[in-house]
Amino acid sequence: MFDDLTDDELFAEVLQRRAGGAAVGAPLGALCERWARPARYVISKIQASYGRGSPADADELYQDAVGKFLDRGLDQFRGVSEQMPGRSASPKTFFLRIVKHVAIDFYRRQREDLAPGVSDPDEAMEEPASEVARAVDLSRRREERTEAQELYWRAFERLQQEHPKEAGAWELYHHQDVEDHEECARRLNISVVNSYKRVSRAQAYLRLYLLDLQQEGGHE
Amino acid sequence: MVVDALSRYQARREQLVRGGMSNGGSLEAIGDVLRRAERLGREGVEQALRGLTRADIDGWLRSQKPEALQPALLRAAEEAAEAALGEEGEEAEVWRTSSMDGLSARDRAESAARAIGEWESIHGTLDGEAAARWKAFRDGLGRLDTVLRPKARWFIPLNPQRRAERDILDTAERTRAWWFTERAECDDFLAALSARPERPSPHLQSCGDCRADLSNTEAVEVPPKRHLSADDLWRFDMGMMSAVELKWVDGHTEKCIECAQAIWALEEGDEAIEQAQDEQAAPAARGSRSMENPARRPGAARHPEQREVLEERREFRVVLVRERQRARLLVQPLAGRAVTAAVFLAPGKPSLKPQQGPEGLQFDLGTGGGRTAHLMVRVGNSEIFERDFSF
Known part of the structure; x- marks a missing residue:
């Protein structure tokens, strides 16, 4: 149906239909189908980079990337093209960038999920029950750790809103690994004493916010 | 002039005895005295209660909104923290006084509630809409306390003042009065x-x-620690990061193998995109230039090589491979473990870029031997192995 259109013409058709509120599934599907082979090639390179992955993963990642391109990519592409000409050369390149990021994000998350739980397969064969219990325990602990980290970051967001100077010093000292008050003071253009004070106040507020959040969670 | 808590309540009692207070003022003063009767006695209380009519109580209840105390108390909590963590001196005193006003507002509401209860014991229970309003008032205070009592730790900076208030409350009142008693020590x-x-x-x-x-x-x-999020990676890739952010990325990826690997993956993805574009630009060449990784093509030229196992562990093996004039280091994951690695040829310099190959992670150490390097291997999310090696 769209065979006689170039990629750019087909993409223009997608944008035009979208602007008019019409369904874009058919032209976008045709476009993504044309890009499926290079997309799978990009995915295979990311898989090689992470040393894992399967053809089934590749299908899933490709579908995910198409979904992201449809959800946000079309608008993002327009924004990037207008604000940073040259960064996105063509819709195809932009789509392949999305593919690349979807794949990298997937394998980064997979590493986080799998690493602590993977064990010697021989042991798993010998002691399946204990392995299951261990897996359940690890999963629970991972969930708790994730939850604790989420709460921490929410507490930090509140610190940023309510005490931005303290949050800035904390961010530099702890999150950005500076861990040196002289360097913090230099970067923030404040005295070393003030760097100490800000980081120390930040810690106190973070504790209070964290406790509030934990209790609010308990009431929900 | 600083007036101690007991003297303040004694003055309230005297004012009550003299009369002439508003209905609301009377209710609060009556309750203040009743809740501290062990220290203040009950002088003036009954007379003041008899002077209040059913309409007076109902009128006062109509004007009450216990939920309005919530923002006042939350503000008081912030002010108490500011008194302790902010600037010292006069400014801290201002925060402390203002915060204490918030706690006193909650205490006055409690006093008024106690006074109405006492009023009912003399005049009989309220009924109809007045009874509903009275119940709503008590329920409102209950909800307020449920939310705020767990935040009592915020008021610890006011403890000297809170203890002074606590110590003149009747014993039976202290448990309810969390604003003065909880975490007071x-x-x-x-x-x-x-x-x-x-x-x-x-x-x-x-x-x-x-x-x-x-x-x-x-x-x-x-x-x-902050790591590169998916959004960070996108902004990095699209050139949308500020100079400060880029400096952070450089510093962070020197220490964090996983984020460094994400940056390497971005580069490898870019190479793949370029190859895919070339493929489209020169379809005729497809037969001779496949998108397959040339390093993995079967039959790729191999050279005589010497292999030395530097480290063998349950989770990985490290092999130094010398091939003609070049040397490379292989980090081979074993037993299905997720392994990342970095090789540093000089302190403070970024790691060599690893290539993922069929045998595992591979670092090209270049030509010319007689050098040393530092290897870091991370297994899963926590175990880290480090060693120096010569090649």
């Missing part, structure tokens, strides 16, 4: 908020609330 918690002491004070050792609060906030003592 936890002064040591304040110092521990900013820096947990190496040797906890006797209070911190024995107080369950303080111990729980400190234990529940241990995450703050070892804050999670």
Whole structure:
């Protein structure tokens, strides 16, 4: 149906239909189908980079990337093209960038999920029950750790809103690994004493916010 | 002029005896005295209660909104923290006074409620809409306390003043009056908020609330490091990061193998995109230039090589491969473990870029031997192995 259109013409058709509120599934599907082979090639390179992955993963990642391109990519592409000409050369390149990021994000998350739980397969064969219990325990602990980290970051967001100077010093000292008050003071253009004070106040507020959040969670 | 708490309530009682207060003022003063009767006696209370009619009580209840106390108390909590953690001196005193006003507002509402209860014991219970309003008032205070009582730790900076108030309340009143009594002995918690002491004070050792609060906030003592998020990676890739952010990325990826690997993956993805574009630009060449990785093509030229196992562990093996003039290091994952690695040829310089190959991670050490390098291998999310090696 769209065979006689170039990629750019087909993409223009997608944008035009979208602007008019019409369904874009058919032209976008045709476009993504044309890009499926290079997309799978990009995915295979990311898989090689992470040393894992399967053809089934590749299908899933490709579908995910198409979904992201449809959800946000079309608008993002327009924004990037207008604000940073040259960064996105063509819709195809932009789509392949999305593919690349979807794949990298997937394998980064997979590493986080799998690493602590993977064990010697021989042991798993010998002691399946204990392995299951261990897996359940690890999963629970991972969930708790994730939850604790989420709460921490929410507490930090509140610190940023309510005490931005303290949050800035904390961010530099702890999150950005500076861990040196002289360097913090230099970067923030404040005295070393003030760097100490800000980081120390930040810690106190973070504790209070964290406790509030934990209790609010308990009431929900 | 600073007036001690007892003198202040004695003055309230005298004012009550003299009469002439508004209905609301009378209710609060009656309750203030009743809740401190062990110290103040009950002089003037009954007379004042008999002077209040059913309409007076109903009129006062109509004007009450207990929920309005919530923002006042939340503000008071922030002010108390500011008194302790902000600038010292006069400014701290201003915060302390303002915060104490918030707690006093909650206490006055409690006094009025106590006075209405006492009024009912003389005049009989309220009925109809007045009874509903009276119930709504008490329920409102209950909801307020449910939300705010767990935040009592915020008021620890006011403890000297709170203890003074607590100590003149009748014993039976103290449990309800959390705003003056809860965590009123936890002064040591304040110092521990900013820096947990190496040797906890006797209070911190024995107080369950303080111990729980400190234990529940241990995450703050070892804050999670910031890593490159998916959004960071996107902005990095699209050239949208500021110079400061880019500097952070450079510094971070020198220490964090996983984020460095994400940056390498971006580069490898870019190479793949370029190859895919070339493929489209020169379809005729497809037959001779496949998108397959040339390094993995079967039959790729191989050269005689020498292999030396530098380290063999359950999770990985490190092999130094010397091939003609070149040397490379292989880090081979074993037993299905997720392994990342970095090789540093000089301190402070970024790691060599690893290539993922059929045998595992591979680092090209270049030509010319007689050098040393530092290897870091990370297994899963936590175990880290490090060693120097020569090649």
